Amino acid sequence: MNVEDRKLAVLRAIVEDFIATNEPVGSKAIVDRHNLGVSPATIRNDMAALEDEGLIHQPHTSAGRVPTDAGYRLFVDRLTSLKPLSQAERRAIEKFLDNAVDLDGVLRNAVRALAQLTRNVAVVQYPSLSRSRVRHLETVLLSPSRLMVVLITDTGRVEQRVVELPGAVEPDDVADLRTTLNGKLKDQRLADAPEIIADLPSTVPGHLSSLVSILTTVLLEALVEHPSERVVLAGSANLTEHSLDFPAIRPVLEALEEQVVLLRLLEQQSTASGQLLVRIGNENSYEGLHTASVVSVGYGASGISLGGVGVLGPRRMDYAHTMARVAAVARYVGDLLAEG
Template sequence: MNAEERRFEVLRAIVADYVSSHEPVGSKAIVERHNLGVSSATVRNDMAALEEEGYITQPHTSAGRVPTDKGYRVFVDRLSQLKPLSSAERRAIQSFLDGALDLDDVLRRSVRLLAQLTRQVAVVQYPTLTRSTVRHLEVVMITPARLMLVLITDTGRVDQKIADLGDVVSEEDVARLRTSLNAAMVGQRLAEASARVSELPDQAPAELRDAMTRVCTVLIESLVEHPEERLVLGGTANLTRNAADFPHSLRQVLEALEEQVVVLKLLAAARDAAHVVVRIGGENEAEDLRSTSVVSIGYGRSGDVLGGMGVVGPTRMDYPGTMAAVHAVAAYVGEILAGR
């Protein structure tokens, strides 16, 4: 092992010990716990070199060292492959997600699962509607003057809306509305479907025009993207359990996580379902999140990324375990959506 490789092994040892113990790591502990085959003096020299290069630092008066953001970055970049999950963990993920009833349930379960597996805050973005197409529109008569519209997209999203018609219609009229609406929308991307729906009232026969106008007005609301509804967040209590990792900034971190726009930006980097993206400390755009790391990935089906998911936690996190969990949960969510 040459000097550079050995230094990296020392850094890896410091990361591992600091993540598990939250105590600064000294050269003596490294020699005792990690079989590096070199003397304590050599490890001390390596630590001095790592500190000079900015990979580790000495907190206040402690004799030990802790990794810096730059140190974590090198550690993450040198992980040659993701640590595989145990078969028990994989089975647990599969059986928990297989029980999901619909898209909302899949995403809620994913967040709960990720928060439990990683002990961090988990976030999942709803499939971006711009990429969804309309699978079917069901029109159900609740009363002769009130209809329920159930819009189903190919991503498994189900939107229900009520349309008050202001006047009574027959079952035959409802059937005509259903036929016209489905003919205009099925198989269309949502933006295109919205444009087609807006033209329907003008094309409708005079006796149906008023009902069609009211139904289309309600429908367009479902077809237009509402960014504020696009996130599921879970496990915030995990941050408070690690409060020592955020000596001055826990409140700011929690407030930033409540800002949906901030979190959507965090996930914007995850446009690929094959690669986990890790943003460490100062690499995060949002100032309030510079004491955190964000591990994210895209999820989707058959090559089409529908949204992002990931976890937010302190920079002192188990990167290999967290990256493996995020990767595995995203892969299962993609499989479930592909099979629906």
């Protein structure tokens, strides 16, 4: 192999050995563990060149080398091949998700599965209402002057509101209201729904116009996203297994408590599902995560992302393993929502 290819092979060896051992990697260890066909002196020359390029550094005098953020980035971009899931892992994911009976259960079980598979912190974003469509609107008369409106999206998300009416309404009017609302809103994108709702009082039959006028505000409120409901987290305790990788664990824990931070980590997956994104160390915009790496991907159907799934862990994570499992869980979640 030529010099550049050999340098990349040395970098791969350093990253893989450091991930496995959490110990700086020396030239002798590379010669002993990796069949590169060159002498320790040649390996040392290559390591010096990699250090000059900012891809590895020496944490202590007379110690071996460890990867820098740039070294991890080159490893992820050019040297990593995903590690396929075992049959046992596939069965574990299927068992977790098959036991879920609704959207909350799917997302809750998805992060639990991902946290167990990667031994890191897993996070999933609820399907964005703005990218969903109306599947059904249900109206239920709880009492002569009390009505419950239930909005069901194509992603399985359910929003419900109870409305106190100024007077009694007839059951037939409630049935007509249900038919009218579904006729106007079924299969419409929720991003387009506010404009349709605003026009409803002037487009519905006369006997429903006053009732629809009362419901307009309620329907619009049901479409407003609530960030506090949009993230599910699991596996925070796994950080204790990586205490040596986080000199200061408090900023990481504070980041996990901030829903806004987690949402920003996942909302970069808003364009298309299936595209893995890896942010290493200083690539994370939130300073508290500069000692961490985040692997995330969008989930959805027909190439459209409805939300994000991700894993947060140390920079010394097994990227090939983690990336494959994040992608797999995202596919399972997307398939389940598409079936629903």
